[in-house]
Amino acid sequence: MAEHTIKAFDEEIDTLRGLIAEMGGRAEAAIENAMVALLRQDRDLAAQVVADDKRIDAIEAEVEKLVIQVIALRAPMANDLRDVIAALKIVSVVERIGDYAKNIAKRVPLIATNSRTMEPVSLLPSMGQVAGEMVHDALNAFAARDPDLALAVVERDTVVDDFYNSVFRTLVTFMVENPKTISECAHLLFVAKNIERIGDHATNVAEMVYYAATGQTLPDRERRQDLQPEE
Amino acid sequence: MAEHTIKAFDEEIDTLRGLIAEMGGRAEAAIENAMVALLRQDRDLAAQVVADDKRIDAIEAEVEKLVIQVIALRAPMANDLRDVIAALKIVSVVERIGDYAKNIAKRVPLIATNSRTMEPVSLLPSMGQVAGEMVHDALNAFAARDPDLALAVVERDTVVDDFYNSVFRTLVTFMVENPKTISECAHLLFVAKNIERIGDHATNVAEMVYYAATGQTLPDRERRQDLQPEE
Numbered sequence: 271m272a273e274h275t276i277k278a279f280d281e282e283i284d285t286l287r288g289l290i291a292e293m294g295g296r297a298e299a300a301i302e303n304a305m306v307a308l309l310r311q312d313r314d315l316a317a318q319v320v321a322d323d324k325r326i327d328a329i330e331a332e333v334e335k336l337v338i339q340v341i342a343l344r345a346p347m348a349n350d351l352r353d354v355i356a357a358l359k360i361v362s363v364v365e366r367i368g369d370y371a372k373n374i375a376k377r378v379p380l381i382a383t384n385s386r387t388m389e390p391v392s393l394l395p396s397m398g399q400v401a402g403e404m405v406h407d408a409l410n411a412f413a414a415r416d417p418d419l420a421l422a423v424v425e426r427d428t429v430v431d432d433f434y435n436s437v438f439r440t441l442v443t444f445m446v447e448n449p450k451t452i453s454e455c456a457h458l459l460f461v462a463k464n465i466e467r468i469g470d471h472a473t474n475v476a477e478m479v480y481y482a483a484t485g486q487t488l489p490d491r492e493r494r495q496d497l498q499p500e501e
Numbered sequence: 502m503a504e505h506t507i508k509a510f511d512e513e514i515d516t517l518r519g520l521i522a523e524m525g526g527r528a529e530a531a532i533e534n535a536m537v538a539l540l541r542q543d544r545d546l547a548a549q550v551v552a553d554d555k556r557i558d559a560i561e562a563e564v565e566k567l568v569i570q571v572i573a574l575r576a577p578m579a580n581d582l583r584d585v586i587a588a589l590k591i592v593s594v595v596e597r598i599g600d601y602a603k604n605i606a607k608r609v610p611l612i613a614t615n616s617r618t619m620e621p622v623s624l625l626p627s628m629g630q631v632a633g634e635m636v637h638d639a640l641n642a643f644a645a646r647d648p649d650l651a652l653a654v655v656e657r658d659t660v661v662d663d664f665y666n667s668v669f670r671t672l673v674t675f676m677v678e679n680p681k682t683i684s685e686c687a688h689l690l691f692v693a694k695n696i697e698r699i700g701d702h703a704t705n706v707a708e709m710v711y712y713a714a715t716g717q718t719l720p721d722r723e724r725r726q727d728l729q730p731e732e
Contacts, residue, residue: 337586338579338582338583338586341572341582342578342579342582347573348569348573351569351572351573352569355565355568355569355589358586359593362593438687441687442683442684442687445676445680445683445687446680446681446683449676449677449680450677452676452677452683453673456669456672456673456676456687456690459687459690459691460690460694463691
């Protein structure tokens with residue numbers, strides 16, 4: 271590439287990375303707000319999370335457009351091309367993380383937090399916090415191209431998985447003992463599953479970052495994943 | 502592009518489309534087999550569905566590799582480039598459909614089909630059939646670039662959504678009346694949700710096909726989607 275083309279390419283890549291960082295920040299905020307809305311039974315905040323998701327979707331569309339433009343105008347070489355395609359994949363994962371947060375928010379009006387359901391509801395925020403931190407660190411690992419931070423995210427996925435399994439059992443027991451809460455607890459099961467999936471997707475991002483930085487995949491997780499349903 | 506380059510490009514596009522068709526066929530088979538395994542309590546078949554998913558993942562990786570190669574070697578113009586990037590997006594959706602089928606299969610050992618759970622289990626296969634047909638038609642619409650068939654898939658998504666809502670209510674009622682089945686019914690709730698998500702993803706593919714063929718989006722579904730949690 272000519273020098274001015276390289277400069278334009280680098281600027282476009284910076285724009286891409288900036289958009290991905292913004293998207294990650296918004297996804298994190300969505301997770302936090304969805305958990306607060308659930309805990310406080312705050313329907314306005316839940317509605318806000320749902321509304322804000324449109325911006326996350328819009329950034330994904332913007333990144334796609336920019337990627338096509340970069341490829342068409344700059345014809346990047348193999349390594350740069352792989353980086354640009356990786357950006358496409360990462361935004362698609364972050365968009366899904368935003369969707370999970372939105373889906374949690376959508377369930378808020380269906381789950382009345384009162385003395386009857388406070389006990390099962392209270393299981394979830396710490397799980398949400400771990401998953402939110404994983405998203406934060408995965409995106410930081412991407413921004414800093416930091417394989418060690420990425421690896422730490424991957425290793426934390428088992429915490430969320432163990433959390434989920436424990437919440438699942440606790441909720442089922444609670445349902446058996448409190449049949450009147452079954453409908454609300456069913457929604458809480460899905461909330462727990464959504465948080466667990468957020469952890470999985472943060473892990474996917476971290477795996478992509480690790481692979482991009484080291485050229486090595488992490489085979490152990492693949493085996494572990496096959497032991498239980500993911501969705 | 503020079504004539505021989507155009508020929509090579511067309512061949513590569515045909516290879517891409519062939520891989521996507523194969524992937525779609527495998528995803529459909531996975532849905533069917535997962536439902537049969539659930540109904541017959543066939544753990545071997547369920548394990549087969551889980552094992553077969555690796556081939557779906559491998560095809561996605563193959564498509565990604567081919568797309569990068571096509572872009573790097575042929576430098577396709579804007580329209581062709583968009584088609585190639587659309588192929589990437591479609592395989593990522595089909596891969597997720599395969600994952601949902603795999604996740605249903607993984608739950609089979611957790612759900613004992615017997616006289617106690619036969620009633621709630623029997624709700625699911627017809628729902629699975631509708632979702633499987635949507636996947637089939639969405640991929641056919643892609644192969645034939647047929648916007649009418651794509652539109653018919655999008656319209657059918659409400660059938661799966663209504664099915665899901667009805668199954669959710671029925672399962673909750675069943676759990677209240679049969680507390681001993683709560684754990685198994687909780688897994689069935691996730692199976693129903695997975696089927697509903699397969700319908701959503703078939704609809705996503707159909708929307709991409711419709712957009713590619715007509716240049717128009719279908720705004721109505723977006724509004725509808727926001728009325729209820731998707732995951």
